[in-house]
Each structure stands twice: as C-alpha cells, then as structure tokens.
Amino acid sequence: MKLYPLFADLSHRAVLVVGGGAVAERKIAALLGAQAQVTVNAPVLTPQLRRWVSEGRIAHRADAFQEGWLERIWLVVAATSDRETNALVATLAGLRRIFVNVVDDATLSSFHVPAVVDRAPLMIAISSGGEAPMLARLLRERLETLLDHSLGALATLAARLRSRIRARLPDMAARRQFYETLFAGPVATLLRQGKSKEAGQAAEQALASASPAHPGSVVLVGAGPGDPGLLTLRALRALNEADVILHDRLVSTEVLELARRDAERIEVGKQAGNHHTTQDGIHALLLEHACAGRRVVRLKGGDPFVFGRGGEELEFLRSHEIPYEVVPGITAAVACAAYAGIPLTHRDHAQSVRFVTAHCRNSLDTLDWLALAQEQQTLAVYMGVGGLASLQARLIEHGRAATTPFALIENGSRAEQRVVIGTLANLAERASAHAVGSPALLILGEVAALAQSLAWFGQPPLGATVHDIRAAATGRRSSIPPAPVHADLLAAIHRG
Known part of the structure; x- marks a missing residue:
C-alpha cells in the first residue's frame, strides 16, 4: 500500500481520541502540539491526562x-x-468520511501517524504505511543526528523574508538560487552558532545585493547505467537544482525520481533506427532553455564522454557562450561488467581493455579489426546488439579464436538485469535464442568466462556453463582456471 503524504492543519479543530492509557497520552501530546481541540473518551485516564483535563487543555467524556x-x-x-x-x-468514522487512526492496526486505519523529526516549522515525517513502524523510527533516529536544530530558526527567517524575496526576485530561477545560498551559506552557519541577530543582518545584506537576473547554464551529467545508487553526490545535487532536465531514453525511472519534482523533464532519447530527437534538436533545446535563464541538466546514460556525444554538446555550448560544467558518470562497461562479476582486466588474462561502439555498419567499417582480434585483451562493445552477427564474423575472420568467451549484459545494474554467456562461435545464436535487446553491453575476452563463477547480482547467467566454455578452450593459454581461495581470506570470512 502506498500512502499519499500530507500535513494536516488541526489548529483549533476538534479531534476525538478514544482511550485513556499511555498510548493515548502520547497521541494527545502530539495533537496539543498542533493546537488541536482534543476530547478524550475513556472511563479511566493516566495521571497526565487527568492534569490536562483539570487545566482545561482537553475535554473528557467518561461514558462508553x-x-x-x-x-x-x-x-x-x-x-x-x-x-x-x-x-x-473506525467503522462509524469511515461512514462519516472522517479520517481515523487505529493504533497498531493498519487495516482499520484510514491514516497513519508517521515518525516525525521536529524542527518546527520544518517537519519531516516518515511512514512505512503501518507495516514496519520500527523501521520508520530507526530512520527518524538517524535523521535526528543529521539535521541541526537550527533548521527551525532558518525556516522561520525564510518565512519572515518571503514576501520581500518574491518582490526583489520575481524570476523563479534567481529566487531559487538565492534560497540555496541562504540555506547553505553564512546565514545558516550563524544560526548554527546561535547568532540569530547576526544571521538576520546577513540575510538582509544578501537580499539587498541579490541580482534579479539569473544567467542560464548547463550541467552535463552522467546518470550511470540505471542503478540510482551509482549516481555521484554532485550528480544528485545537479538534479535537485535543475529547472529543466533533458534526458536520454535509457535513463532509468529511479534516477529521474531523484530530481526536483517541479523540474521540467524532456525526453530526447535516441536508439538505433529511431532518432526521437536529432542531435541538432538537442542543441536547440539546450540553447533555448539556457538563454531563458534556466539551469539545464543534460542527463545521459553512463558517462557523457564515453560514446555519449558529450564533447559535441560542449563545443556547441562554448560556441554560444553558455556556461557549463560536467559531472562524470560510471560508464556502462565498468558498471555492467562489475554487476555481472566480470573484471575488465586480469593480471593473467587481460592486460588491456578496449571500448568499442558498433551501432551501425559505418562504425564497424572504421574499426581496426586486426587489433581488436588480439588475445589477452577485453573488448567492451557498446550499442552492438543489432550487429552481433557481423561483429562475430569479422573478429573470427581476423584471427580471434571462436572459443573466446563472451557475456552479453542486458539492463546492467537494474533489477531486470540478464546475462547471457557463451563463446564467440555462438554469439549471435545465443543472443537470438534469449531475445537479448537494448540496452545491452557485450564483454568479449577471456575474463568473460568468470561471469558465472563470480556472479553476485540478479539471476544466474543464461546459456553455456563456465565448464562448457573452459572445455572449449582446453589447451589454449587464455583458458581461465578455477580461482584459488586464499586461506587467509577464507579465515577472515569465517571470523565475520
């Protein structure tokens, strides 16, 4: 069950609490903090509840x-x-369309009371939908240690200046930039030091000197292969500062969900045979939004400088004098191989790695096939699903052994990751049999034989077993023997 989060204004509004024990006392304390008009219904009350009744803070009904x-x-x-x-x-309240919370009974409740981090007027609520309240409390405890108590004073100061900030900075982008400086700069530092008067003066000075105009800019951000946990901290910050996000088709939904909720999202995805937006069209969008004073994030799968045409986009921005910066991402070859348990290099079996793109016939014709066919190296082939048969034929033609292991990694690092393994001789056949589709990355080389024995993420590899691959490579120097288990490592694992 997914709940809709909201904050209720209960100030001077009537609330009924049925029950007079310790749990009811905790609920009433929170309601009083929200200035609700509370009536408690119970024959017997705790001493604290009796005091609140005698003080006139709550009303009491003792009948059933x-x-x-x-x-x-x-x-x-x-x-x-x-x-x-x-x-x-719960039943009678539901018939009247009144929200009801039944303590420790999620099935009877129409709303749930979250664990709260209170930095009033800033409030952070954490809910597990009533399914795991202890987990919500644990997260609250962690957040309590991370969030300084001065945040409440900072929120109050921002509220006091809000109308003047809007008048001074009518442009939304300029206003947002001012708030970011206010919340993370000297004003926040002074409040943490307990210097509220000095903080107020610093905020006034910052507002007086704030520029109503906001220059546009572009941040080129690598989103990695899909797992949002692989984003860098700088990438996350850029996503939360963006006014507009131009994103590739293959950027995962989980990554996009980390961005600002009100940022405009524009898909500019391209895939083989279907250019949803041309590169010139992407350039035009970057220019349009940056010239309008917006902060633009150009979000690319993997790394923007590895087959991502990031260099072309920077050249365009430079020619139009648009400020830009680059946030690298984990490129697909590194991430997908790691999530498949494949080392791209290996002391005994791969002294080099080559990144290759093979998305069309023209790109295949420009490759140095004699160099690519050499042993003792790993090939990481991007965008090559549609041309596997040609790639297979050319490598074998130029001397790469047909028994060379391969691993095709589809949706690498994502929950739906699949890995198909085999040898170069049956590469196209295996890919077709398992209907491998984009996005998929090909790892070809002796190290690919480790895909099954070192697999740790998702489902086991499909296709040939490692035994089959090694048997096919019998007598060749490139065959990979079973990895030894070091005694000291094994002992450390047993010690925990």
Missing part, C-alpha cells in the same frame, strides 16, 4: 463511546486495548 460524539470532528484516534471498540470507532 457514542456515535453522536463524531459530530463536527475532523480527526479520530482509536487507542483502546479492545479491538472491537477500535473497530466500531
């Missing part, structure tokens, strides 16, 4: 729960130890 008490109520909390009573409260 009655449906009529739900009149003009905004929210209900059922916190008794009797499940039948809790179920009755």
Whole structure:
C-alpha cells in the first residue's frame, strides 16, 4: 500500500481520541502540539491526562463511546486495548468520511501517524504505511543526528523574508538560487552558532545585493547505467537544482525520481533506427532553455564522454557562450561488467581493455579489426546488439579464436538485469535464442568466462556453463582456471 503524504492543519479543530492509557497520552501530546481541540473518551485516564483535563487543555467524556460524539470532528484516534471498540470507532468514522487512526492496526486505519523529526516549522515525517513502524523510527533516529536544530530558526527567517524575496526576485530561477545560498551559506552557519541577530543582518545584506537576473547554464551529467545508487553526490545535487532536465531514453525511472519534482523533464532519447530527437534538436533545446535563464541538466546514460556525444554538446555550448560544467558518470562497461562479476582486466588474462561502439555498419567499417582480434585483451562493445552477427564474423575472420568467451549484459545494474554467456562461435545464436535487446553491453575476452563463477547480482547467467566454455578452450593459454581461495581470506570470512 502506498500512502499519499500530507500535513494536516488541526489548529483549533476538534479531534476525538478514544482511550485513556499511555498510548493515548502520547497521541494527545502530539495533537496539543498542533493546537488541536482534543476530547478524550475513556472511563479511566493516566495521571497526565487527568492534569490536562483539570487545566482545561482537553475535554473528557467518561461514558462508553457514542456515535453522536463524531459530530463536527475532523480527526479520530482509536487507542483502546479492545479491538472491537477500535473497530466500531473506525467503522462509524469511515461512514462519516472522517479520517481515523487505529493504533497498531493498519487495516482499520484510514491514516497513519508517521515518525516525525521536529524542527518546527520544518517537519519531516516518515511512514512505512503501518507495516514496519520500527523501521520508520530507526530512520527518524538517524535523521535526528543529521539535521541541526537550527533548521527551525532558518525556516522561520525564510518565512519572515518571503514576501520581500518574491518582490526583489520575481524570476523563479534567481529566487531559487538565492534560497540555496541562504540555506547553505553564512546565514545558516550563524544560526548554527546561535547568532540569530547576526544571521538576520546577513540575510538582509544578501537580499539587498541579490541580482534579479539569473544567467542560464548547463550541467552535463552522467546518470550511470540505471542503478540510482551509482549516481555521484554532485550528480544528485545537479538534479535537485535543475529547472529543466533533458534526458536520454535509457535513463532509468529511479534516477529521474531523484530530481526536483517541479523540474521540467524532456525526453530526447535516441536508439538505433529511431532518432526521437536529432542531435541538432538537442542543441536547440539546450540553447533555448539556457538563454531563458534556466539551469539545464543534460542527463545521459553512463558517462557523457564515453560514446555519449558529450564533447559535441560542449563545443556547441562554448560556441554560444553558455556556461557549463560536467559531472562524470560510471560508464556502462565498468558498471555492467562489475554487476555481472566480470573484471575488465586480469593480471593473467587481460592486460588491456578496449571500448568499442558498433551501432551501425559505418562504425564497424572504421574499426581496426586486426587489433581488436588480439588475445589477452577485453573488448567492451557498446550499442552492438543489432550487429552481433557481423561483429562475430569479422573478429573470427581476423584471427580471434571462436572459443573466446563472451557475456552479453542486458539492463546492467537494474533489477531486470540478464546475462547471457557463451563463446564467440555462438554469439549471435545465443543472443537470438534469449531475445537479448537494448540496452545491452557485450564483454568479449577471456575474463568473460568468470561471469558465472563470480556472479553476485540478479539471476544466474543464461546459456553455456563456465565448464562448457573452459572445455572449449582446453589447451589454449587464455583458458581461465578455477580461482584459488586464499586461506587467509577464507579465515577472515569465517571470523565475520
């Protein structure tokens, strides 16, 4: 179940809490903090609840729960130890379309009370949908140690200046940049030091000197092969600062979800035989949005400088005097091989690695096939799914052994990753049999034989077994023997 997160304004609004024990007391304390008008319904109250009643902070009904008490109520909390009573409260509240929380019973609840990190007026709520409350509390504890208590004062200061900031900086991009400076610069530092007066003065000075105009810029960002955990911290920051994101078709949904919610997203994907947006069209979009004063992120799968045409885009930006920067990404060959358990280089079997693109016949014709056919090296072939038969024939024709192991890695690093293994002799046949599609990367070389024995992510490889590959390579220097298990490493594993 996926809940819709919201924050409720309960100030001076009537809330009913059924139950008078310790749990009800905790719920009422939080409600009082939100300035709700609380009525507690229970025959017996905790000492604290009795004090609040005597002080007039809450109202008390000692009789058995009655449906009529739900009149003009905004929210209900059922916190008794009797499940039948809790179920009755939940049913009657639901009939009246009143949100109800039944403590420790997610199935009866129409809303859940999250674990809260309180930096009022800044509030951070964490919910597991009622399924794993202890996990939510653990995350809250971690966030408590990360978020300074001065954040509340910073939020209050920003609220006080808000109307003046909007008047001074009508441009949204310029305003957002000012807020980022306010929240991460000297003002925030002064508040952490307890110097609220000095912080206010620094904020006034920053606002007075802020420029209403905001120059546009472009950040070329490598998104990696798909796993959002492979993004760099700088890439994550760029995504959260972007006004516009021009992204490739193969950038994963999980990566895009890390970007600012209100950033405009434009897919400019290209794949073999289907150029959704031409390179000239991408250049035009970069120029249009940057000249409009927006911060543009050009988000590319893998690394923008490895078969990503990043250099062409920078040349275009330079020619139009558009400010830019580059955030490298983990290129597909490195990431996909790692997620398949394949070392691109190996002391005994691969002293070099070559990155090759083979997405069309023209690119195949320009390659140095004699060099590529040499043994003791690894070939990482990008965008080559459509030309595997030609690649296979040319390598064998130029001397690469037909028994050379290969691994085809489809959707590398993603949950749906598949790895197909075999030898060069049956490369095209195996790919067709397993319907390998884009995005897929080919690793060819002696090290590819390790794909099965060192696999650690996703499903086991499909196709030939490592035994079959090694048997085919019997008598050749490039065959890979079983990796030895070092005694000291094994002992360390057993020690934990």
